[in-house]
Amino acid sequence: MATVRLIYFDGRGLGEGVRFMLAACGIEFTDIMLEERQEYEKLLEDGKLLFKQVPLLEIDGLELVQTSAIVRYIARKGGLYGHSNEESAKIDMFYEGTRDFFSYFLKIGFQDPTEVLERAKSKGLSRYLPIFDQALKKNGTGFLVGSAMSLADVGLIEALLSVTEYFGEDTLSDYPSLKAFNTMMVSQERIAAFLKSPQKKGGNTDAYVATCRKVLELDI
Ligand SMILES: N[C@@H](CCC(=O)N[C@@H](CS)C(=O)NCC(=O)O)C(=O)O
Incomplete structure (x- = not known):
C-alpha cells in the first residue's frame, strides 16, 4: 500500500x-x-x-x-460520512461546530495561554458543551448523527480531549451524555491505540x- x-x-x-x-x-x-x-x-x-x-x-x-x-x-x-446526503449534511453541521469549539485551543502559545483558556471557558465551553450534550441526548444512539461513528464524533472527541486536558474531567460532570460519549469514544479500539x-x-x-x-x- x-x-x-x-x-x-x-x-x-x-x-x-x-x-x-x-x-x-x-x-x-x-x-x-x-x-x-x-x-x-x-x-x-x-x-x-x-x-x-x-x-x-x-x-x-x-x-x-x-x-x-x-x-x-x-x-x-x-465510511465515516453517514449513509445519505441528509446524514452527511448533519455530520457537516456538527463537525463545523466542533471546529469552532476546538479553535479556542489552537491559539494556546500563540497568544497568552491564561487569556486563551479564560476565553475558551467563558465563551467556548459555556456555548458548546450544552449544545453537544443535548444533541447526543436527542439522537439517543451514543453518536451525534445516525447510529454509527462519523466525522462529527471524531471532531467532537478531539475538542473534548482538550477540554478535559485543560479544565479537568469534572468539567463534563453536568453533561451526562457528553461524559458517556467521552468514555465510549476513548475506548474505541482505533482511537484508544492512537x-x-x-x-x-x-x-x-x-x-x-x-x-x-x-x-x-x-x-x-
Ligand atoms: N483553511 C486552511 C488554513 C490552513 C492554514 O492557515 N495553515 C497554516 C498553518 S496552521 C499555514 O500554512 N499558514 C501559512 C500561510 O497562510 O501563509 C485549512 O483549513 O487548511
Whole structure:
C-alpha cells in the first residue's frame, strides 16, 4: 500500500484533526514534520501547496490541502460520512461546530495561554458543551448523527480531549451524555491505540510555536 504522508508540524494545530480521522479510519500514515523554512519553500516550489498552506495530505496519488476537504476525503474513504446526503449534511453541521469549539485551543502559545483558556471557558465551553450534550441526548444512539461513528464524533472527541486536558474531567460532570460519549469514544479500539501512540501530539509547546513562526514567517 502506498504511504500516506501528512505534512505539518510536530504539534496539534490543524494537523491533529487529520491525524484523528486517519486513525479512526485505520489508515496508517507517516508524519512529516516541518522544521525549517527551506522545507516549506521546497513544497511551494514543487507546487504542492495550492494555497501556500499546510496541512498537506498525500494519499491515493492526491495532494490534498484545506483541512476540511482532507478530513471529508478520509471520512468518505473510511465510511465515516453517514449513509445519505441528509446524514452527511448533519455530520457537516456538527463537525463545523466542533471546529469552532476546538479553535479556542489552537491559539494556546500563540497568544497568552491564561487569556486563551479564560476565553475558551467563558465563551467556548459555556456555548458548546450544552449544545453537544443535548444533541447526543436527542439522537439517543451514543453518536451525534445516525447510529454509527462519523466525522462529527471524531471532531467532537478531539475538542473534548482538550477540554478535559485543560479544565479537568469534572468539567463534563453536568453533561451526562457528553461524559458517556467521552468514555465510549476513548475506548474505541482505533482511537484508544492512537491516543497511546507517539503520533498523538501533546499541547502546544514553546518549541512548536517557535517552529511555526520560523517556518511560516508568522507575525503572531
Ligand atoms: N483553511 C486552511 C488554513 C490552513 C492554514 O492557515 N495553515 C497554516 C498553518 S496552521 C499555514 O500554512 N499558514 C501559512 C500561510 O497562510 O501563509 C485549512 O483549513 O487548511
